[in-house]
Amino acid sequence: MGRVQDKIILLTGGAMGLGKACARRLAQEGARVLITDHNAEAGAATAAELGTNVDFLEQDVTDPARWNEVITHVEATYGRLDVLVNNAAVTVFGSIADVSYEDFRRCYTVDVDSIFLGCKAALPLMSKTGGSIINFSSAAAINASADLVAYNSAKAAIPMLTKSVALYCAREKNGIRVNAVLPGTIMTPNVRSVIDGTPNPAETEELFSLAQPIGHMGEPDDAAHLVVYLASNESKFATGAAFAVDGGLSI
Numbered sequence: 381m382g383r384v385q386d387k388i389i390l391l392t393g394g395a396m397g398l399g400k401a402c403a404r405r406l407a408q409e410g411a412r413v414l415i416t417d418h419n420a421e422a423g424a425a426t427a428a429e430l431g432t433n434v435d436f437l438e439q440d441v442t443d444p445a446r447w448n449e450v451i452t453h454v455e456a457t458y459g460r461l462d463v464l465v466n467n468a469a470v471t472v473f474g475s476i477a478d479v480s481y482e483d484f485r486r487c488y489t490v491d492v493d494s495i496f497l498g499c500k501a502a503l504p505l506m507s508k509t510g511g512s513i514i515n516f517s518s519a520a521a522i523n524a525s526a527d528l529v530a531y532n533s534a535k536a537a538i539p540m541l542t543k544s545v546a547l548y549c550a551r552e553k554n555g556i557r558v559n560a561v562l563p564g565t566i567m568t569p570n571v572r573s574v575i576d577g578t579p580n581p582a583e584t585e586e587l588f589s590l591a592q593p594i595g596h597m598g599e600p601d602d603a604a605h606l607v608v609y610l611a612s613n614e615s616k617f618a619t620g621a622a623f624a625v626d627g628g629l630s631i
């Protein structure tokens with residue numbers, strides 16, 4: 381019996397990185413996982429790699445109409461929705477002087493609006509059974525950088541959005557818990573390519589590692605294990621909380 385046995389889980393941005401690691405761990409713990417991503421090729425390949433308990437659907441999480449279609453598909457295919465993991469996001473680098481308003485808005489639309497849209501679209505279906513919503517924020521919601529003005533501020537909105545939706549669900553007594561996850565720097569293919577794109581990758585990797593008081597970067601499963609806990613009934617008393625998994629970065 382897995383820790384999330386037979387739960388129906390919708391996870392955005394599952395084609396790669398932390399989303400893929402979460403999908404793998406959730407499926408290993410017995411869940412049926414539908415991953416979505418706007419990268420259809422990578423998403424389909426990931427679902428095929430992860431096995432028969434993982435399905436894929438193309439979705440741009442910034443499209444409100446597509447959210448409704450995805451939820452309709454979930455209900456028609458699986459009959460219910462137990463867990464929603466809002467993982468998809470983009471990182472927009474740059475200072476207040478460098479970032480265009482267009483890129484600033486893009487960061488908010490993908491990182492914040494998508495979570496608003498996902499919660500809004502999923503709540504009616506999830507309310508029928510209760511469940512768990514898990515929103516990916518970041519240690520960057522707490523630790524600011526001069527060169528992350530869009531990402532810092534967008535990710536900071538997520539724990540508060542999470543608290544508000546959690547209180548709404550508690551008031552409605554619909555059995556839905558809502559929590560945020562705040563990872564520190566975790567080595568994914570995209571983080572690898574950011575490091576490799578700097579003038580001195582070895583030095584950058586060392587700096588990234590030392591930024592975490594624990595002295596090293598995280599692995600994707602560090603976040604995935606937390607997501608399994610929040611998706612499972614083990615976390616039944618947790619709602620409205622922000623869970624850091626960051627090697628102490630946000631202390």
Ligand SMILES: NC(=O)c1ccc[n+]([C@@H]2O[C@H](COP(=O)([O-])OP(=O)(O)OC[C@H]3O[C@@H](n4cnc5c(N)ncnc54)[C@H](O)[C@@H]3O)[C@@H](O)[C@H]2O)c1
Pocket residue numbers: 392393394395396397398399416417418419439440441442466467468469470490516517518519520562563564565566567568569570571
């Ligand atoms: N990796 C880290 O170090 C780290 C640290 C803190 C927080 N996070 C957060 O964890 C989550 C996952 O991070 P990651 O490093 O795996 O990211 P990633 O960039 O490797 O993967 C993000 C996924 O989201 C998808 N995506 C992007 N825009 C989309 C859109 N509009 N519609 C649908 N899918 C879209 C991408 O195709 C990709 O598969 C993000 O919310 C990120 O902000 C990551």
